[in-house]
Structures are given as structure tokens and as C-alpha cells.
Amino acid sequence: MSQKYSKKLFYKYYLEWIHLYKDNAVRPVTLNKYYLVQRKLKELAPDLHMNELNRRNYQGILNKYAQDHEKTTTLDFHHHLKASLFDAVDDGLLKTDPTRRAIIKGCDPSDKKLKFLNLYELQTLLRSLNLGQDLNWDWFFLLIAKTGLRFAEALALTPEDFDFEKQSLNINKSWNYKEKIGNFQPTKNPSSNRLVMVDWQLMQQFQNLINQKKAKKPIFFEEDQRVYNSTLNQKLGKYCKELDIPQISIHGLRHTHASLLLYEGVSIASVAKRLGHSNTTTTQETYIHIIKELENKDNDKILHHLSQLR
Structure with a gap:
């Protein structure tokens, strides 16, 4: 008896796969990415059935997607689909894996030069903040500038995360600010x-x-209060504009923190650990321009030192 492979529409199969394996199993922000891929898949291949799926037309889907997306984004799109198709093969819904040896293409990357402040500009910003007796968002800006925390990590801070004897912050959660009713969630x-x-x-x-403040409650806002990243970015941007310094976002404060540490000679490994990067490669790729600049300065020092030798 011959095998009967699935004739379901590809995008419908993928939606069912999300419901089965990803709903309530991954963080909401991650789940939203899967649903975004599903909507894009429906747009790119609305009539493609599973039994028609092969390497050729799967590559065609990737090529269409790559026309207006960078290579890294196309690769991410591919990885989201690939996981579901592995399962389809295992479950006997497909004869072979159509993602095998897929070629990842993409349009030219845009110029994503990091936006950060130099030491003088940061000092200008911090001196202008309204740091009164009560916590406000200006204190929030100062905290990120001095710690390099991610936006969601800083939002999740509670009094019990502060160790005043050891002068440290315990970062063990983040705040899911993208939901209408926010809540604590794991770190990235x-x-x-x-x-x-x-x-x-x-x-x-x-x-x-x-x-x-209550020990286990966020310090910067009430739990039923909605916090918008865009609103705080606008507030920070307005400050920068009034001070005639480069307009940066809150994430730009994190970049500023890291860049100033690198310029001060702090090792890449230490900066990576402080930022919570999974490895130093991420740090090197993010701050490659700064690292190259520091290497050039080091080369100048090396040549100057060698020239003094007799």
C-alpha cells in the first residue's frame, strides 16, 4: 500500500504545528515571531500544499522572502520553518526534507552604525537629569547608563535585587512590557x-x-501600569535634542555603557559578562568598529614602543 502524504496547505500545517508545539511553551515575544513567520508564509505561498512541497519550491519561498530582507533575517525565517518540516518528515507527512541544502540569500544590509554617546556627551546628559527624592524615569535612565542593563531587565528590578553590602544587582528576570498586562518573565x-x-x-x-518599596514589586512603576518603550525613548530623545547631543534610545544608553568600558580598556570578556551576552562573539560583532579603533591605537603604541628599543 502506497504512503499517503499530507495534502494540507503548507501555511495551515505550520499554524497547527505552532499550536501543537509552541503555544504556552515559549515566551510570548518568541511565540509572536512564529506567528509572524506564519502570516508571511501565507502571503508568499497561499496555494502550496504539503504534498507539493519540495526543495525547489521551498527555495522559491526563501528567495521571495530574501528580496526585501537581509540575509540574517532570511536565515531566521528559514530556521522557524525548518523545525516544523523536520517534524513533518518524522511524522510521515512528507517524503523528504525540502529544506535540505537550502541556499540563504538576502538584500544588502543597511548601515547599522551603533548610536552611542561619548563620555562628554553622556556626562552632559546625566547632569541635566531631574534626580529628586522620588524615583522617576530620569533615575531609570541613570541606572541603565551606569549598568548597561536591557530595558526589560531594568523594568523588572525589585528591592530584593539590590545587594547594598556587595554593591551589586542580581539580574534574574525581565519584565514582559509588550503585553497589555505585564508580568515577570525569564531573562533573554x-x-x-x-x-x-x-x-x-x-x-x-x-x-x-x-x-x-515592597520587596518583590517593580520599583519604577505599579504592576498594573503599562510601560511603553517608545514613550521613554521619545523622552530620552527629547532630552538629547535639547542638549544638542546625538539622539539615542534607551538601548543606545546600553551601547554607550559598553563602548565607554571598552575605551577604558576593560576586556571584551568582562564586558560580555556584564551585558549578559551568551558569548564574546556577540560582543565582538556588536562593537566591531570600536574594537578595530582600539586595535589601531594599540598598534600605534606597539610601534612607538618598538621604535624606542635600541
């Missing part, structure tokens, strides 16, 4: 769970600011 990856050392002055300031 296991390596994001870390201790971040903080200068004594900032710790002393926060000790006074949070001493009346």
Missing part, C-alpha cells in the same frame, strides 16, 4: 542571569529611594 538567555557591580554612590542613592 541563561547567561543573562548575572550579578552586575554598581558604584557605591548609585547604590547609596537607590537605598534611600527604594527603602519604602
